[in-house]
Amino acid sequence: MTNSATNLRLKLPMACIILEVIIIILFGTLVKYDKETDAKQWHMEIANGSSNYENDFYYRYPSFQDVHVMIFIGFGFLMTFLQRYGFSSVGFNFLIAAFALQWATLMQGFVHGMHGGKIHIGIENMINADFCTGSVLISFGAVLGKTSPVQLLVMSVIEVTLFAINEFIVLSVLGAKDAGGSMTIHTFGAYFGLMVARVLYRPNLDKSKHKNCSVYHSDLFAMIGTIYLWMFWPSFNSAVTAHGDDQHRTAMNTYYSLAACTLATYGLSAVVAHDGKLDMVHIQNAALAGGVAVGTAGEMMLTPFGSMIVGFLAGTVSVLGFKFLSPILEKKLKIQDTCGVHNLHGMPGVLGAIVGAVTAALATKDVYGDGMADVFPDIHSGDVEASFQGVRQAISLAVTLGIALLGGLITGFILKLPIYGAPPDTICFEDGIYWELPGEEGSHEELTTVRTLDEAEKLNA
Amino acid sequence: MTNSATNLRLKLPMACIILEVIIIILFGTLVKYDKETDAKQWHMEIANGSSNYENDFYYRYPSFQDVHVMIFIGFGFLMTFLQRYGFSSVGFNFLIAAFALQWATLMQGFVHGMHGGKIHIGIENMINADFCTGSVLISFGAVLGKTSPVQLLVMSVIEVTLFAINEFIVLSVLGAKDAGGSMTIHTFGAYFGLMVARVLYRPNLDKSKHKNCSVYHSDLFAMIGTIYLWMFWPSFNSAVTAHGDDQHRTAMNTYYSLAACTLATYGLSAVVAHDGKLDMVHIQNAALAGGVAVGTAGEMMLTPFGSMIVGFLAGTVSVLGFKFLSPILEKKLKIQDTCGVHNLHGMPGVLGAIVGAVTAALATKDVYGDGMADVFPDIHSGDVEASFQGVRQAISLAVTLGIALLGGLITGFILKLPIYGAPPDTICFEDGIYWELPGEEGSHEELTTVRTLDEAEKLNA
Amino acid sequence: MTNSATNLRLKLPMACIILEVIIIILFGTLVKYDKETDAKQWHMEIANGSSNYENDFYYRYPSFQDVHVMIFIGFGFLMTFLQRYGFSSVGFNFLIAAFALQWATLMQGFVHGMHGGKIHIGIENMINADFCTGSVLISFGAVLGKTSPVQLLVMSVIEVTLFAINEFIVLSVLGAKDAGGSMTIHTFGAYFGLMVARVLYRPNLDKSKHKNCSVYHSDLFAMIGTIYLWMFWPSFNSAVTAHGDDQHRTAMNTYYSLAACTLATYGLSAVVAHDGKLDMVHIQNAALAGGVAVGTAGEMMLTPFGSMIVGFLAGTVSVLGFKFLSPILEKKLKIQDTCGVHNLHGMPGVLGAIVGAVTAALATKDVYGDGMADVFPDIHSGDVEASFQGVRQAISLAVTLGIALLGGLITGFILKLPIYGAPPDTICFEDGIYWELPGEEGSHEELTTVRTLDEAEKLNA
Secondary structure, eight states: OGGGGGTTHHHHHHHHHHHHHHHHHHHHHHEEEOOOTTTTHHHHHHHHTTGGGGSSSHHHHHHHHHHHHIIIIIIIHHHHBBOOOOOHHHHHHHHHHHHHHHHHHHHHHHHTBBBTOOOOEHHHHHHHHHHHHHHHHHHHHHHTTOOOOOHHHHHHHHHHHHHHHIIIIIISSSSSTTTIIIIIIIHHHHHHHHHHHHHOTTTTTGGGGGGGOOOOOHHHHHHHHHHHHHHHHHHHHHSSTTHHHHHHHHHHHHHHHHHHHHHHHHHHHHSSSSOOOHHHHHHHGGGGGHHHHTTTGSSSSSSHHHHHHHHHHHHHHHIIIIIIHHHHHHHHSSSOOTOOOIIIIHHHHHHHHHHHHHEEEEEHHHHHHHGHHHHHHHHHSSSOHHHHHHHHHHHHOOOOOOOOOOOOOOOHHHHHHHTTTOOGGGGGGGGTTTTTTHHHHHHHHHHHHHHHHHHHHHHHH | OTTOOOOOTTTHHHHHHHHHHHHHHHHHHEEEEEETOHHHHHHHHTTTTOOOGGSSHHHHHHHHHHHHHIIIHHHHGGGBBTTTTTHHHHHHHHHHHHHHHHHHHHHHHHOOOOBTTBEEEEEEHHHHHHHHHHHHHHHHHHHTTOOHHHHHHHHHHHHHHHHHHHHHHIISOOOOOOOOOOOIIIIHHHHHHHHHHHHHHOTTGGGGGGGGOOHHHHHHHHHHHHHHHHHHHHHHHHHHHHHHHHHHHHHHHHHHHHHHHHHHHHHHHHHHSSGOOOOOOHHHHHEEEEEEETTGGSSSSHHHHHHHHHHHHHHHHHHHIIIIIIHHHHHSSSOTTTTOOOIIIHHHHHHHHHHHHHHHHHHHHHHGGGGHHHHHHHHHHTTSSSHHHHHHHHHHHHHHHHHHHHHHHHHHHHHSTTSSSOOOOOGOHHHHHOOOHHHHHHHHHHHHHHHHHHHHHHOOO | OOOTTTTTEEEEEEEHHHHHHHHHHHHHHHHHEOOOOOOOHHHHHHHOOEEEEEGGHHHHHHHHHHHHHHHHHHHHHHGGGTTTTTHHHHHHHHHHHOOOOHHHHHHHHHOOBBTBBBEEEOOHHHHHHHHHHHHHHHHHHHTTTSHHHHHHHHHHHHHHHHHHHHHHHIISOOOOOOOOIIIIIHHHHHHHHHHHHHHHHHGGGGGGGSSOOOHHHHHHHHHHHHHHHHHHHHHHHHHHOTTHHHHHHHHHHHHHHHHHHHHHHHHHHHSGGGEEEEEEEHHHHHHHHHHHHHHTGSSSOHHHHHHHHHHHHHHHHHHHHIIHHHHEEEEEEOOTTTOOOOOIIIIHHHHHHHHHHHHHHHHOOHHHHHHHHHHHHHHHHTTSSSHHHHHHHHHHHHHHHHHHHHHHHHHHHHHHHSSSSOOOOGGOOOOOGGGOHHHHHHHHHHHHHHHHHHHHHHHOO
């Protein structure tokens, strides 16, 4: 039953504890309350005429909690579709998200400007940390079932760092808008993860093929993830947009985009699936593409009409991707994309970036009025033309793709080192390798695991 | 394995895509941002002294998200109790809700008054669209397991339209109050659905009898739905009431009504169920009746005391309905009500309408003070007496019942046309007919399905 | 199949209905809307210059709903880990929570001061009632699987009453701070429940041993509970703190404490568990200890740095408790703690109380500024020194432990009376004794139950 290669008794504790100690030390030396969370400073604001009711907590925290649910329940359960990988899907998602949000607070704090050598934090930092975490979880989807938790933690360390750098370049240097993260979160996370999956390509993965599918109840658990992501996506896209009409409009655009996307998904799924029946893979994933695809343009004056067209296209592209593109990616490009993140986050993310660039280029004072100052401050101030804002958006997409692909490439090679306790090809998609499984079902299951572990050792020998 | 009658490769895509294209065209020509979601208009409000913090987004969106969870998780998972209908319960719920909320935006926009030929939308429209969707999902509960997704989409088209008309008559023409929709949502949805179920009566449904029940884990999935509906019902009833004390009071009344209802449900269930044991059907459904029954009076000065009495009665009526009335409905009236919506939405809805009429008739300036203007503007302005407001409420119940029953009757006959791919009597309550089922469990299951499909064809021949 | 001793046809209905009738009568005579929920009074506030947007509903209700989810989904599903006790875990959790929140409204109203002989209620009462309910559910965890619902209702009656008394002594008499309830909720609930479990010690419980464990899917259901508790704990700790920076800071401290706790939990679990594999029991429980342990100090200027240290310690203590202390508690102290509440709520609660005392003793005007008035009003007013506030906190812990242990002791003996239909030792952890089980799986299961019931009768004879 013991297998030294995948035994994590030392590796995982060392990774967890060393990383956490580093984080705690950095928080101790660098992180402070911002003026809305600090007792003294906030009461100085109060003394200057502010009201407790104006604390940003009340205008961001409900959105934050929705995003939080997406990160931990949404992503976590979406990946429970695999028949024997539910513990790992929810559990590793939990682990790397809990790590990544702390690390992201630091990395985003570093690059987004420190105040007197300190990172000042409040609710917006929590939302942004969750956003960055989302990107890591997208990459997790590409390598799901084929990686050890130690590999995932190492991946998170690097990806969070590069995410923060890319986000800084896109939003601060290039001045692009991307409130819902079509580029910075979805495109970045997807192509980073796909590149990692490419480098970690396993030619003998078909030895675990019988586990790389769902059972009836695992698909129902996955629907919990899907539905939560779908419902709270309006909060995701609007969580950090400007207050007032911006948040309101973004949430509404996303709501209608997702609804249209869902109809497209059901329609297309019945067309392409076997025998005219619906395919759970499409419903669980493609129905969400509408949220991804309005991540950039959602705060703009896209209109519900425009949002629905974008959502409809995203759902269509996503279902077709699952049906026709994923097999090609696997066979020709050797990218084994477990969850199909290319179809849910990759292509819809790129679509969203393009929609954002076009919508930005078409912005006029006549449509936005003084609201231009919130959505496109540089156009409002006269610094740039709308068309140039569109160019900025397009360049940002290219930069994001470049950093994601290069970063994923390097990360893939780092993760390829045989020191992280990765599973052998014969026992991928299997909880038993990293989790104590419950007795009843487990007794049968563990026997299987033992057997396949033995085989694995023989193969590796 | 192929069965042309229930194969949806053409029917479902056509329905989804045609409907979505119609919706998109109508949104393009008719729908605009309202003044709280439009960049230009909202910033004109700002210029006139408003604050971003006063945008209605902040005072409606948290309630909206709770309602949204009820619609997609609550209703969706509540119906997963059937052993082999989980994909369809969550999946068709998802599909028709995503459709209905778009269609409802249009239909409610049409009847509730357009501005310069346009429908102006914001957060309240999203809540109301979700409400209307809830009504459709209640009807879905009555026909669950016996209808194809195409039938459900057609039903949604008609029901949403009639819902909007009935809502307009009740709230705008008759001037009744019904914030939580005891009448407009629950009574309407239940009796509409029951009438559809009556017309679609299947004398040979007992051939699928062995599937029309739960298994252990399907009941646990259903409890996810129940608990979410229960928890967020205070948000449902208060989502569109007036700001301030009204929303606050409505949420609180609903909270206590549901708590009392739950005690009644457990008590009664143990009395009537086999061997003094609790029956999951009662817990999953009757414990929610308290939310339905304060849907009209919740915003009034019902007091927690009054709310608890109403909740206690609703739970009692609902359990007794499941035990004694449902079998009679099926045998004598030929209404096969899969989820027992008559017990959860029908009778408690009527009870709620009556409680609302009585509470309205007893309203006095002494109790409501200036708050009368929010709850009963016509009594406050002196246009009507409180007793007449009670009469309005009662008439509204009658109108709602009439439109629901007549609408359901017509809809039932439309759905009876043999063109929608409805399942044969032998394979109702079975996901395999419309969904690709996962291998492992599915392999066994699909064999069963093939066999029953063959039988079905023989029977139909 | 009938077993008179555990048949609840009379006992449960009597308990439910008598309790509910008493509650309704007391609500009718004693409970009134407060000034924020009463139409007349609120509109007098409006007339005096308040705005509807200042109604406390908008600043407490989103937190309330998160707490509500923790109580009904979080606690309910956390306990579904047992393979054949899912109906009871969710269902009895639902029943006793619905009862306890009503009873808590009354008991907390009594001791926290009535106004003119009446209890005035609004959103804060709802949150506090849910908090008190949480304490009862913690105790439920200690006796899970070994008690009848009638016993649980009786326990709730007593525990809620004592909770309210203890809370009054700690917060009002002693002037301690405990917004997130490290002492009043977690320490109280845990030690009360452990003492009840001690008195109800079953020497022959190993006859049900094979049911006192999980299966694959029951562990996944439990993770729903875990993740919801984890995500919404920031709302729990901040739900009743002062508005503005206090709520904001409390939520943020809790967020980082939990993240650090999660890393510690995963690390320690791999160290101590069999074969270097992760143990679901640790992940499901210990990862939450960080929320418990900042329940007192979360609103103070603990800093994210301090919160992370506390969270890290709490996770460590909790995992070690599961591994080493729980077996000792069972063997030496004869405490059969089904869910390990001592590890999740007991020790982390005490840790939280100590952290709170130390943090309070170190409070300085220099750090808190005018914010001192919100966090430590008595220090701000000069009534006490910071060090004395620390002493108050420490005394509060001692008082809480005393009342919990003594109360649990007495309650245990009351619950030991053989009149509540408690399950025999041979069929603990088994839904079939109180629930009608669904056919398919149930048919097999019910046979088992019959057999063990027969055995039980022989044993009891």
